[in-house]
Amino acid sequence: xxxxxxxxxxxxxxxxxxxxxxxxxxxxxxxxxxxxxxxxxxxxxxxxxxxxxxxxxxxxxxxxxxxxxxxxxxxxxxxxxxxxxxxxxxxxxxxxxxxxxxxxxxxxxxxxxxxxxxxxxxxxxxxxxxxxxxxxxxxxxxxxxxxxxxxxxxxxxxxxxxxxxxxxxxxxxxxxxxxxxxxxxxxxxxxxxxxxxxxxxxxxxxxxxxxxxxxxxxxxxxxxxxxxxxxxxxxxxxxxxxxxxxxxxxxxxxxxxxxxxxxxxxxxxxxxxxxxxxxxxxxxxxxxxxxxxxxxxxxxxxxxxxxxxxxxxxxxxxxxxxxxxxxxxxxxxxxxxxxxxxxxxxxxxxxxxxxxxxxxxxxxxxxxxxxxxxxxx
Numbered sequence: 001x002x003x004x005x006x007x008x009x010x011x012x013x014x015x016x017x018x019x020x021x022x023x024x025x026x027x028x029x030x031x032x033x034x035x036x037x038x039x040x041x042x043x044x045x046x047x048x049x050x051x052x053x054x055x056x057x058x059x060x061x062x063x064x065x066x067x068x069x070x071x072x073x074x075x076x077x078x079x080x081x082x083x084x085x086x087x088x089x090x091x092x093x094x095x096x097x098x099x100x101x102x103x104x105x106x107x108x109x110x111x112x113x114x115x116x117x118x119x120x121x122x123x124x125x126x127x128x129x130x131x132x133x134x135x136x137x138x139x140x141x142x143x144x145x146x147x148x149x150x151x152x153x154x155x156x157x158x159x160x161x162x163x164x165x166x167x168x169x170x171x172x173x174x175x176x177x178x179x180x181x182x183x184x185x186x187x188x189x190x191x192x193x194x195x196x197x198x199x200x201x202x203x204x205x206x207x208x209x210x211x212x213x214x215x216x217x218x219x220x221x222x223x224x225x226x227x228x229x230x231x232x233x234x235x236x237x238x239x240x241x242x243x244x245x246x247x248x249x250x251x252x253x254x255x256x257x258x259x260x261x262x263x264x265x266x267x268x269x270x271x272x273x274x275x276x277x278x279x280x281x282x283x284x285x286x287x288x289x290x291x292x293x294x295x296x297x298x299x300x301x302x303x304x305x306x307x308x309x310x311x312x313x314x315x316x317x318x319x320x321x322x323x324x325x326x327x328x329x330x331x332x333x334x335x336x337x338x339x340x341x342x343x344x345x346x347x348x349x350x351x352x353x354x355x356x357x358x359x360x361x362x363x364x365x366x367x368x369x370x371x372x373x374x375x376x377x
Contacts, residue, residue, distance in 0.1 A: 221253030
């Protein structure tokens with residue numbers, strides 16, 4: 001049986017994972033509750049746990065509820081408008097004891113919130129559904145599939161599984177194909193690496209597509225992320241990014257997926273806040289100079305240098321011919337789109353390119369940025 005992390009204080013690695021969950025949802029939630037084309041917002045935490053650790057630190061369900069209210073309950077105020085979309089929470093926990101504790105912790109959280117709330121009605125109180133069930137049974141339910149497939153429903157799906165076995169290829173593909181759906185899942189990458197030839201692993205992964213360099217254990221989560229990346233249909237515009245978390249001698253990781261550039265922009269912003277050198281790990285995954293050392297320079301990290309070099313090559317070879325495609329590639333390479341703008345400015349200064357009169361330096365919200373063409377001299 002998996003160790004129950006809720007029966008002791010969360011480790012630093014778990015706290016970092018929860019912080020990323022929190023920051024990611026904080027970026028995501030306001031976008032959809034203020035979108036006039038969204039009719040309902042669904043927030044799923046399908047391996048919810050009990051809601052707290054042994055010393056009272058909030059787990060993912062309580063974090064999601066807190067962020068949905070806003071720091072000053074500003075989201076509650078917005079959602080009290082009848083024109084706002086309904087927000088529905090779905091929490092699932094399979095183990096009976098943790099399910100009971102989850103119900104109690106959510107109930108206590110709502111009671112505490114209502115004690116100092118001035119709104120006549122709570123926008124969430126009647127829209128929180130807690131169930132005790134198997135993850136795969138839930139995925140097969142007609143109602144859940146209808147929600148996933150509805151393009152007028154926004155979905156945020158958190159899959160904080162123990163181990164790795166729940167996110168199989170078909171589950172991942174189902175999430176990728178669902179419109180208006182962003183997901184983030186946790187996976188024990190070190191376990192997959194260590195036991196990749198065992199039936200417990202090969203039942204879920206094609207081991208021939210998991211190729212490790214045994215001298216680089218910290219690369220294991222990147223390999224797993226690339227495994228899932230290769231499952232995305234070639235003709236589909238989709239964005240995937242991973243974040244490696246080192247806990248002791250083991251490596252775990254988060255994988256985030258979105259079919260919209262704005263979703264990936266926001267997740268990359270969270271990751272680069274946590275890791276200003278590469279936006280992908282709590283350890284020195286790219287062998288940069290450590291902070292405090294003589295040659296440390298976060299603006300010239302190995303990841304930034306590598307991505308900028310590739311962008312320059314693609315631009316000068318005529319592969320990238322406009323800013324939008326350039327920024328999308330930058331995000332696929334795991335960097336914020338502003339790095340592409342830095343490259344364009346450097347090439348303009350060096351006199352190697354021309355840009356048309358639509359030129360702009362915008363790099364945020366690229367789905368709304370005006371497109372301009374790039375010409376190599």
